Amino acid sequence: MKQAIFQKLVVLMTLLFPASLVLAEFQRGEHGMVSSRSDIASEVGKNILEQGGNAVDAAVAVGFALAVAYPAAGNIGGGGFMVLRTANGEVYTQDAREKAPLSSNRDMFLDTNGEFDRQLSRNSLLASGVPGSVAGLLDALERFGTMSREQVIAPAILLAEEGVVLNEDLANQFQRNISAFEQYPASIEKFSNNGIAYKAGDLWQQLALAETLKLISANGRDGFYKGPVADMLVATMQANEGLITHEDLENYEPVWREPIHGTYRGYDIWSMPAPSSGGVMLVQMLNMLEPYNLEEYGLGSAETVHLMVEAERRAYADRAEHLGDPDFYDVPSTMLTSKQYAQLRFTNFDPALASLSDDIGAGSWPQESTQTTHYSIIDAEGNTVAVTTTLNASYGNKFVVPGAGFLLNNEMDDFSSKPNTANGFGLLGGVANKIQPSKRMLSSMSPTIITQGDAVFLVTGSPGGSTIITTVLQVVVNAIDHNLNIENAVSSPRFHHQWQPNIIRYETDAITDQALIRLRAMGHQGLSISRFSLGDANSIMMINGRLEGVSDPRNVGGTAGF
Numbered sequence: 001m002k003q004a005i006f007q008k009l010v011v012l013m014t015l016l017f018p019a020s021l022v023l024a025e026f027q028r029g030e031h032g033m034v035s036s037r038s039d040i041a042s043e044v045g046k047n048i049l050e051q052g053g054n055a056v057d058a059a060v061a062v063g064f065a066l067a068v069a070y071p072a073a074g075n076i077g078g079g080g081f082m083v084l085r086t087a088n089g090e091v092y093t094q095d096a097r098e099k100a101p102l103s104s105n106r107d108m109f110l111d112t113n114g115e116f117d118r119q120l121s122r123n124s125l126l127a128s129g130v131p132g133s134v135a136g137l138l139d140a141l142e143r144f145g146t147m148s149r150e151q152v153i154a155p156a157i158l159l160a161e162e163g164v165v166l167n168e169d170l171a172n173q174f175q176r177n178i179s180a181f182e183q184y185p186a187s188i189e190k191f192s193n194n195g196i197a198y199k200a201g202d203l204w205q206q207l208a209l210a211e212t213l214k215l216i217s218a219n220g221r222d223g224f225y226k227g228p229v230a231d232m233l234v235a236t237m238q239a240n241e242g243l244i245t246h247e248d249l250e251n252y253e254p255v256w257r258e259p260i261h262g263t264y265r266g267y268d269i270w271s272m273p274a275p276s277s278g279g280v281m282l283v284q285m286l287n288m289l290e291p292y293n294l295e296e297y298g299l300g301s302a303e304t305v306h307l308m309v310e311a312e313r314r315a316y317a318d319r320a321e322h323l324g325d326p327d328f329y330d331v332p333s334t335m336l337t338s339k340q341y342a343q344l345r346f347t348n349f350d351p352a353l354a355s356l357s358d359d360i361g362a363g364s365w366p367q368e369s370t371q372t373t374h375y376s377i378i379d380a381e382g383n384t385v386a387v388t389t390t391l392n393a394s395y396g397n398k399f400v401v402p403g404a405g406f407l408l409n410n411e412m413d414d415f416s417s418k419p420n421t422a423n424g425f426g427l428l429g430g431v432a433n434k435i436q437p438s439k440r441m442l443s444s445m446s447p448t449i450i451t452q453g454d455a456v457f458l459v460t461g462s463p464g465g466s467t468i469i470t471t472v473l474q475v476v477v478n479a480i481d482h483n484l485n486i487e488n489a490v491s492s493p494r495f496h497h498q499w500q501p502n503i504i505r506y507e508t509d510a511i512t513d514q515a516l517i518r519l520r521a522m523g524h525q526g527l528s529i530s531r532f533s534l535g536d537a538n539s540i541m542m543i544n545g546r547l548e549g550v551s552d553p554r555n556v557g558g559t560a561g562f
């Protein structure tokens with residue numbers, strides 16, 4: 001009881017005095033560290049750690065707090081992945097990815113001419129997969145947490161009920177999306193002040209969401225997947241040609257899967273397996289890079305960029321062919337992550353010449369045929385959690401479930417609705433990722449933990465759709481090959497290639513001017529400055545037992561350590 005009052009006080013203080021929340025992007029600590037896209041959510045996680053909760057308790061509290069304080073991607077109506085390493089060195093991954101509803105079908109986003117209807121796959125209720133976040137967070141808490149459900153959800157309830165003082169970032173986001181929210185009464189009600197845009201400094205309360213969170217706190221997963229919240233969700237589906245039924249909700253289960261494990265220059269890489277493409281591709285690309293001396297080539301040099309782009313080109317071609325939900329499709333993860341495969345796949349690498357993406361099909365053994373968010377947490381014992389969670393697009397399909405106060409995802413767009421037709425991130429796919437009832441759509445989310453010997457070295461991950469995997473790759477290479485500290489490993493400008501389209505997008509200064517000239521001469525096409533920043537990698541590094549956390553300076557956010 002005392003603990004609950006203390007918790008309430010701490011949260012209230014942070015609400016009423018937002019100035020005290022101007023947390024550093026970079027923090028050091030010894031006992032615990034949380035890095036997320038929301039300073040409020042990071043503070044919630046730190047409070048849980050300070051009260052004696054472990055990293056999983058904190059991760060669940062942060063997950064629910066993000067659903068309130070960072071609604072573009074924090075969610076209870078979406079899904080996510082968790083990579084968890086316990087203090088004794090066991091690694092687990094949890095797949096709480098959304099699933100296609102039972103009555104979905106392969107061609108549901110094709111019009112009468114067989115053309116892919118992007119509107120339908122992104123901006124309708126058909127775009128929503130069956131949400132996985134609530135089941136995932138609660139299951140993680142039950143298996144690995146030490147605190148009660150009520151304790152870890154309490155901060156989120158309080159934030160929703162008492163309100164959050166809007167910062168510039170959130171107020172601007174709401175304003176930018178106001179015309180999308182205007183399409184749906186419950187959305188405009190939630191994200192505006194009676195139709196008038198909120199301003200920074202306004203108090204923003206979410207009373208309907210608070211009631212939903214209370215039902216989850218009281219009844220566990222049944223508070224979301226059954227009862228009044230489920231009734232409201234299903235009623236809204238029925239009224240708006242959506243597919244999710246009570247049966248879909250009741251059937252939803254998160255899955256614990258074998259982590260993807262690889263090695264890179266003496267470090268161990270632990271990341272998310274399929275239906276994420278992230279872990280497989282990260283290890284595959286690191287395997288391709290390992291024989292080369294990137295440290296000597298230097299950051300942003302033509303040699304480094306060329307090498308990494310060629311690894312990316314091959315890995316993304318493989319993604320389109322080979323990756324999908326392993327419960328439905330035989331994903332060749334062992335082949336794709338083996339050192340031998342990387343060597344074979346790189347035999348046509350020319351150090352002086354760009355490959356043409358059209359010439360790079362998917363590989364096989366020659367003898368055979370704006371929005372997601374990532375947070376990282378380490379506790380005093382060394383338990384480590386990396387979570388990436390999403391509604392897919394920023395604010396998902398923009399549809400708030402009337403009465404229940406939460407946004408729905410538009411994750412169905414991550415399926416390959418039509419072979420060789422790009423999804424919202426320009427990604428291609430085929431049979432492996434076609435829509436099937438109850439199947440999970442392929443993801444790029446790559447929560448990752450890197451260890452050296454018995455110790456955690458790095459916890460990282462990112463949003464950014466297709467750019468997630470190359471963002472994580474660069475954080476890892478910056479830390480391991482270029483010996484950058486966590487601040488620089490994360491802030492260092494990035495570039496991205498994804499096989500198709502055959503272009504290199506880069507942030508200003510990611511590639512030196514001289515390197516740009518050389519890359520063009522090697523035949524690299526479409527080198528262009530990205531209109532958007534690439535990724536948002538809220539990460540933690542452990543150096544000699546000391547924690548260094550950084551929230552990616554590309555966006556506001558906060559680290560909270562002690």
Ligand code: DON
Nearest residue numbers: 371372392443444463464465
């Ligand atoms: O799971 C995926 O790969 C996508 N739904 C992630 C979307 C995303 O990162 C958008 N963020 N900027």
